[in-house]
Structure formats: structure tokens, C-alpha cells
Amino acid sequence: MNNPFTNPPIKPDTQDGHYDHAELGLANRNSGTLLETLALDITPSGAHYLLTHFDTPILDPNIHRLQFEGAFANPFEMNMNQIRSLPQITIPVTLECAGNGRAGLSPRRYSMPWGVEAVGTSEWIGTPLAPLIAQASPKSDVVEISFTGADYGYDDGVGHYFGRSLTLDQLGTLDVILAYGMNGQPLLPQHGAPLRIVVPGWYGMASVKWLDRIGALTQPYDGYQQIRTYRFKESAEDEGRPVTHIRVKSLMVPPGVPDWLSRVRCVEAGDVHIQGRAWSGLGRTITKVEFAANGTWQEAKLKERKGKFAWTGWEHTWSAEPGKYVLQCRATDETGAIQPINPPWDLSGFGNNAVQSVRVFVKA
Numbered sequence: 001m002n003n004p005f006t007n008p009p010i011k012p013d014t015q016d017g018h019y020d021h022a023e024l025g026l027a028n029r030n031s032g033t034l035l036e037t038l039a040l041d042i043t044p045s046g047a048h049y050l051l052t053h054f055d056t057p058i059l060d061p062n063i064h065r066l067q068f069e070g071a072f073a074n075p076f077e078m079n080m081n082q083i084r085s086l087p088q089i090t091i092p093v094t095l096e097c098a099g100n101g102r103a104g105l106s107p108r109r110y111s112m113p114w115g116v117e118a119v120g121t122s123e124w125i126g127t128p129l130a131p132l133i134a135q136a137s138p139k140s141d142v143v144e145i146s147f148t149g150a151d152y153g154y155d156d157g158v159g160h161y162f163g164r165s166l167t168l169d170q171l172g173t174l175d176v177i178l179a180y181g182m183n184g185q186p187l188l189p190q191h192g193a194p195l196r197i198v199v200p201g202w203y204g205m206a207s208v209k210w211l212d213r214i215g216a217l218t219q220p221y222d223g224y225q226q227i228r229t230y231r232f233k234e235s236a237e238d239e240g241r242p243v244t245h246i247r248v249k250s251l252m253v254p255p256g257v258p259d260w261l262s263r264v265r266c267v268e269a270g271d272v273h274i275q276g277r278a279w280s281g282l283g284r285t286i287t288k289v290e291f292a293a294n295g296t297w298q299e300a301k302l303k304e305r306k307g308k309f310a311w312t313g314w315e316h317t318w319s320a321e322p323g324k325y326v327l328q329c330r331a332t333d334e335t336g337a338i339q340p341i342n343p344p345w346d347l348s349g350f351g352n353n354a355v356q357s358v359r360v361f362v363k364a
């Protein structure tokens with residue numbers, strides 16, 4: 001008998017037009033944030049976007065263990081009480097899914113059909129990872145550290161636990177958090193309870209949920225989620241370049257009130273308060289946000305961000321006259337990187353940081 005998990009039918013690389021059942025199913029399991037919560041510094045936990053490849057493991061925090069394994073000189077394991085007794089930190093971090101904006105590309109990848117909503121900011125509670133790696137003491141020939149979750153499933157015929165790696169160099173510059181809480185509460189099951197990592201400044205795939213193993217590797221990690229996906233590719237033949245830090249981006253809270261189905265906005269004429277958020281990877285500062293109604297760009301006012309890895313609020317007063325408009329916003333970061341008007345091409349729809357467009361109708 002043919003096993004369809006290990007020998008799956010070929011899925012189309014790209015496709016346009018109607019969304020099919022599989023995409024709708026993924027969209028129902030993996031929710032985006034509510035754009036109106038962009039008014040807040042911290043996304044309410046229940047409105048944080050969600051991206052889970054397989055099933056959510058239901059893990060008992062009383063028996064959960066974190067194992068340090070592989071080429072460590074001093075491998076050990078810890079239970080949740082031991083982890084919670086380590087020095088505690090709370091850090092606001094903006095997470096964004098690398099596939100955010102995928103639906104804006106044509107032809108689009110057959111995958112989770114994100115609009116613009118796969119982003120959110122939480123105050124992650126946990127302990128710095130670096131001292132624990134140092135305690136486990138990677139042997140001298142270690143090149144990478146792997147992070148493996150308890151969730152197992154199949155993608156493209158390959159069965160695997162969700163896992164990722166970081167090189168020792170990357171770990172030296174990234175402030176990775178071993179997190180067990182979110183916004184003053186224990187982690188919710190869907191966000192990785194009881195334990196995950198949060199890799200500030202990188203797209204979300206690096207922040208492995210349901211973490212139960214940390215491995216020291218003497219060869220580069222070859223797990224599916226590192227090698228087979230999360231690579232920028234021009235075409236199917238392209239071997240690709242790894243997806244890493246978040247690209248500069250911004251969003252606005254759509255003003256006015258929506259039409260239920262089309263989400264087109266109805267706005268009263270006069271001064272309209274526009275607000276939103278802007279962010280970039282690796283803790284880079286946002287230096288400018290611009291707002292445009294029908295293509296005329298004006299500089300918006302920036303607010304103070306809550307932390308190095310948290311998004312920056314911005315606001316603008318728009319004098320709205322009756323008519324139909326497309327509203328847009330675009331951010332620039334300290335390196336001079338600016339959001340493109342059109343989506344940058346990627347086969348899998350990764351890293352789409354093109355400007356958001358919001359259609360509004362201003363009443364006479």
C-alpha cells in the first residue's frame with residue numbers, strides 16, 4: 001500500500017486564483033492578529049498571531065524536561081521548577097511570521113495564505129538562554145546548537161519534529177530567551193507551553209515552541225525546517241538563502257468602520273487620526289514612517305518604543321475630503337532600508353514587507 005505521508009502527491013509550487021480547502025483549513029487553524037490591536041504597545045495574548053505547522057502538543061508542565069544533548073561537555077536536564085528558579089527577565093519582542101504577506105504575491109505559494117496580520121508584540125517572561133548553553137559547555141568542535149520541539153508531523157513526505165538551529169556566532173549576538181510566560185501569564189498551549197525560545201529580531205520560525213531538546217552539533221543542522229524551507233528562493237531550482245532577521249515594515253489600524261465582507265472602510269470627512277506600528281529586525285531603530293492617501297507621502301510622528309526588540313508606534317492626522325482613497329504607510333530603519341511599494345519576489349512568499357494598502361471611502 002502506498003503511504004501518502006512518506007510518498008505524498010506532488011503539490012503545485014505556486015498557484016493563483018481561488019483558495020482551496022487545504023489553504024482555508026490552514027487559515028482557520030493559524031490566526032492573524034486583529035489590526036485594531038495595533039493601537040496597543042502589547043498585543044493581548046488571545047490576539048497574538050498563531051503559526052503552528054502540526055498539532056499543538058498538550059504537555060504537562062509537572063513532567064516536562066529540557067534536555068541538553070549531543071556534543072556538550074556537561075549535558076544535563078532541567079524541569080520547569082528549576083528553569084523558573086533561574087534569574088527572570090521580561091522583554092517585549094515583536095514577532096512576525098516569515099510568510100506574512102504571502103497572499104500578496106503572484107503566483108502565490110501553496111501554503112498558509114497570510115494577509116498582513118501575522119505579527120504581534122508580547123512581553124515574554126523567561127530566562128536568558130546564553131548562561132545555560134555556557135553551563136552545558138559546547139565541546140571545541142561544536143558549530144551549531146539545535147532546538148527541537150515536541151511536535152511531530154509530515155511535510156512533503158518528510159516526517160520530523162519541528163526544529164531549528166543557530167550557529168554559535170549567531171547565539172553570541174542574539175539575546176535568545178528561554179520563555180515560559182507571556183504577558184504576565186504562563187504560556188498558552190498554542191504559543192508553546194510550557195517552554196519555548198524567543199529569538200528577538202528574527203522571523204518567527206526561529207522561536208521554537210514546545211521546546212524539549214537543545215543539541216550541540218559538530219556538523220551543520222540538516223532538519224527540514226532549516227534546510228528544506230525558510231529559504232529565500234527565486235525559483236524551484238534555486239538552493240536558496242536562509243531566512244533570518246525581520247525586514248523593515250509597518251502597518252496602520254484601518255480607520256473608520258468596515259463593510260463586513262469586503263473590509264472596505266467608511267470614514268467621516270475631516271481630521272482623521274491614523275495610527276499604527278513599525279518595526280525592523282535585529283533591534284534596528286525605526287527612523288521614519290510616512291503615510292499616503294492616494295500616493296501623496298507625508299511624514300508621520302513616531303512614538304517611543306517599549307524596548308529594543310519591540311515595534312514603534314506612529315500617528316498622523318489626515319485631513320480627509322470626500323472621495324475614494326487607498327491609504328498606505330511605509331517605514332525606514334536606521335540602515336536606510338525602506339519598505340518597497342511592490343512585494344519583493346520570493347517563491348515561498350517569505351519576507352514580503354511591501355506597503356500595506358487600505359481602501360477607504362470618505363462620506364460627503
Ligand SMILES: Nc1nc2c(c(=O)[nH]1)N[C@H]1C(S)=C(S)[C@@H](COP(=O)(O)O)O[C@H]1N2
Pocket residue numbers: 048049050051052053054095096097098148149150151162163190191192203204205206207208209210211
Ligand atoms: N515547535 C514549533 N515551533 C514553532 C512553530 C511550529 O510549528 N512548531 N512555528 C514557528 C513559526 S513559523 C512561527 S511564525 C512562530 C509563531 O509563534 P506563535 O504561534 O506563538 O505566534 O512559531 C515558530 N515556532
Ligand SMILES: [Mo]
Pocket residue numbers: 051096097098099204205
Ligand atoms: Mo512563521
